[in-house]
Amino acid sequence: MSHSVRVDGQEAQAPHTPEPQAGSVWKARWRQLLLGVELTRNLAVRDVETRYKHSILGLYWAIINPLVTAGIFGFVFGVIFHESSKPIPYVVFMLTGITFWNFFANGIMSAVGSVSGNASLLAKIYFPRIVLPTAAVLARFIDFMFSLGVLIVFILLYHTPICWSTLWIPFILVLQVFFTLGIGYLVAALNVLYRDINQLMGLLLLVWMYFSPVMYPITNLKPSLRSILLMNPIGSILQMERDVIFTGHLQYPQFAWGAVAWTAFVFMAGISLFRRIEPMFSEVM
Amino acid sequence: MTDDVWIRPEKEKLGEALGVGSWTRVFAYAAIVVSAQILRWSLFVAHGFDLGYYQQGMAALVHYGPWARSLYTGRGVLAPNSAWLALVLAYPAAWLGTGFLFLAESLAIASGYFPLMRLARAWSVPADAASFIGALYLLSPLLIAGNLYDFHMSMLAVPLVLFALAAMAEQRFGWYLAFMALLTGCGSKAAVAMLLVAVIATFRRTGWQWGAVSLLGVLAWMLLGLHLHSGNIAQLGWVSIPWSHRVGDRPIIYAGWVLAPFVLILGAVGVRWRKFPVSFYGLLALVYLAGNVLSTVPAETSPFDQKSALMVPFFLLALLDVAARHKAPWPAKVRAGGVAVMLAMLVVMSADFYHSAWRVRPANGLALEHALATVSLAHPVYAQNNVLPHLGFTVNQVPFSRLDLSHLEPGSEIVWDTQFSDHTAPASVYRAVAALAANKSRARVIYDQGGVQVLKIVGQP
Known part of the structure; x- marks a missing residue:
């Protein structure tokens, strides 16, 4: 008929090359994945051990850090600026925000230097480089679990009622972990090329924290301003975490779907950029 | 486990047509458009007759089954446009909420990128041109506008059109018919696009019998399922209006808006090749555009209308076809220019969003x-x-x-x-x-x- 219609079946077929059997390919991939998981776990545990080795307070630092941060911000916002988060006591409200935010911020800051700081390891053996930022983020997750213990103690101390919907926290944390990993991959790869990333992220995270509902409630803000704050995926994730613990339902469920979409994008973009820059690692370092 | 060793990839699979990079593009589209949809909704500028209609209808379908009545129209929920896929979407949407509906629509539309890439592979389109045309799909203002302005079942037909065409190109005729069947679930507004897909399938050299069957099926569905006749052609999204109303600035501006990026790209390529490329698919897209221009709905209201989105696959097919026939690589300047034109149109669209949503949002x-x-x-x-x-x-x-x-x-x-x-x-x-x-x-x-x-x-x- 028309010369412009793609009609020929043969035209559609690319030159055929023999490929390995699908079953064996998947088996090999599965074994590689298991190896990756094992290596990630080992590196994460090593990271936590070396971080607190030869320190007097050891793992207590994982508890002291959020406590001090919460104490300072609690004094400034709660006592000086009279910030209110009723019916939740402000200390509990803010400690919740700080605890979940710290996992995100610390995870990213650990991931930034995870590749560039392991140049000697990279020179010795081959392994998927993406394991390094993954392990760095997961190591901070171990710290986060200790901080979570502190939060629980404060919730009990202040007799703050919590809801059964708290059981959703692991699902929201999965979202947060993937979002953190995505940003972690991006910054870890970029930091190999440009060491400014480390400094930049410190600054960026500071700004990001103030644009996220870490220390202030957003419930009574104008819908337009609140919407802009919740467009920020980590802001929406933090709000979800607080909501399921103290409110019993998501107050802004629409934004949760936005956070899901952004998390998927950031995670895939992180992997994509990391894989793109990975071949340059050996040249640059 | 101790015997296992790491296998270093022999070659980096960067830029795979259907790999991580593609998923990144698809999710980028979904994240940006879903955020804009949610922003519209949260500012109290989303429309009841676009979104609320479906919310109420889907809730009614869940509660009362397929014969539920719409409180918006007073008729059956499925009666106005026969979009039976709403019945399938109703259950998860009623449970998971409006945000899910937005995400489902955006992800579905973005997923049209994959069949487009499959078509490019089946037609042996050069990789750079395929990637460029894929980017044009995700940046298309017609598509984004239709997606952004709340929710419409007919928008789900856009990726289905591409999936059906990809299945046909790969000679997976069962899948082709399955996608055509699914297209009937997107409502009467998808009927013209379905008809064009069936025409394309019928004019193939291989598997034309399947195309002919689908063409008869689509015609039967239009006549018997939609009860289409000259008096109710509005079902197709085309409204009969007096001839005197069809002449004016707006239809011309509208047609210019739709055609501009494609004509500019083909023109730029034509200058390089010293011959303006034409395509059968472009002709079909122009037929669709003519229908829209001659009806009042998109031309007289706004170019940011969901009825215009269904033209996008056919214009992109024309580009793919041109790229497939002229195997020469597309100049980088043409590709950069094409993306720049799309981005400029998105800036205009953002200005429209600012005026039609942000500025008119209720203060209370x-x-x-x-x-x-x-x-x-x-x-x-x-x-x-x-x-x-x-x-x-x-x-x-x-x-x-x-x-x-x-x-x-x-x-x-x-x-x-x-x-x-x-x-x-x-x-x-x-x-x-x-x-x-x-x-x-x-x-x-x-x-x-x-x-x-x-x-x-x-x-x-």
Whole structure:
């Protein structure tokens, strides 16, 4: 008929090359994945051990850090600026925000230097480089679990009622972990090329924290301003975490779907950029 | 496990047509458009007749089954456009909420990138041209506008058209028919696109029999399923209007808006090749455009209309076809220029978004939120066009335009933003609501702040 219609079946077929059997390919991939998981776990545990080795307070630092941060911000916002988060006591409200935010911020800051700081390891053996930022983020997750213990103690101390919907926290944390990993991959790869990333992220995270509902409630803000704050995926994730613990339902469920979409994008973009820059690692370092 | 070693990839699979990079593009589209959709909704500028209609309809489908009635039209939910896929989408959407509906629509539309890439592979389109055409799909202002402005079942037809064509190109005829069957679930507005897909399939050298079967099927569906005849051609999204109304600036501007990026790209390529490339698919797309231009709906209202989105696959097929026939690589300047044109159009669209959404958002959003928190939803709730989508997936949301004082049952509630009015409800309705608010024996004001009133009907007329 028309010369412009793609009609020929043969035209559609690319030159055929023999490929390995699908079953064996998947088996090999599965074994590689298991190896990756094992290596990630080992590196994460090593990271936590070396971080607190030869320190007097050891793992207590994982508890002291959020406590001090919460104490300072609690004094400034709660006592000086009279910030209110009723019916939740402000200390509990803010400690919740700080605890979940710290996992995100610390995870990213650990991931930034995870590749560039392991140049000697990279020179010795081959392994998927993406394991390094993954392990760095997961190591901070171990710290986060200790901080979570502190939060629980404060919730009990202040007799703050919590809801059964708290059981959703692991699902929201999965979202947060993937979002953190995505940003972690991006910054870890970029930091190999440009060491400014480390400094930049410190600054960026500071700004990001103030644009996220870490220390202030957003419930009574104008819908337009609140919407802009919740467009920020980590802001929406933090709000979800607080909501399921103290409110019993998501107050802004629409934004949760936005956070899901952004998390998927950031995670895939992180992997994509990391894989793109990975071949340059050996040249640059 | 101790015997295992790491296998270093022999070659990096960067830029795989269907790999991580593609997923990144798809999710980038979904994340940006979903955020914009949610922003529109949260600013109280989403429309009841676009989103609320589907929310109420889907809730009714879940509660009362396929023969549920819409409180927006007074007819069966599936009656106006026969979009039976709404029945499938209704269950997860009613459970997971409006945000899910937005994400499902955006992800579905973005997933059209994959069949486009498969088509490019099947037609041996050079990788750079394929990647460029894929980017044009995800940056298309027609597509993004249709997606952004709340929710429409017909938008789901865009990726399905591409999936059907990819299946045909890969000679997976069973899948082709399955996608065509699914297209019937996107409603009558997808009928023209379906017809064009069937025509394309019929004019293939291989598997044309399947195309002919599908063409007959589509015609049968249009005549017997949609009961299409000259009097109800509006079902297709085309509205019969007097000839005198068809001539003017707006249809020309509209056609220019639709054609500009494709004509510019093909023109730039044509200059390089010293021959303006033409394609059978481009012709089909022009037929579709002509139908839109000659009808009033998109041309006289806005180019940012969902009815224009279904032309995008056919224009992109034309580009793919040109790229496949002229195997020469597309100059980088042409590709950069094409993307720049799309981005410039998106900037214009953002300006439209700013004027049509941000600037006209109600100033009393917080009062509206508090007012909605007082509504029980156990009885019919009457609300204005911009408030309806905030009632969520409830069977009881009714637009102001259907407010009839003589049939208001006790317990019904009316959410009235006194600072807002639009053309979806006549002025007589607003006068009636004002009179009702003053009639204490008939209605009780249960909320009155920031210019927002909630009236509860307590007595019979």
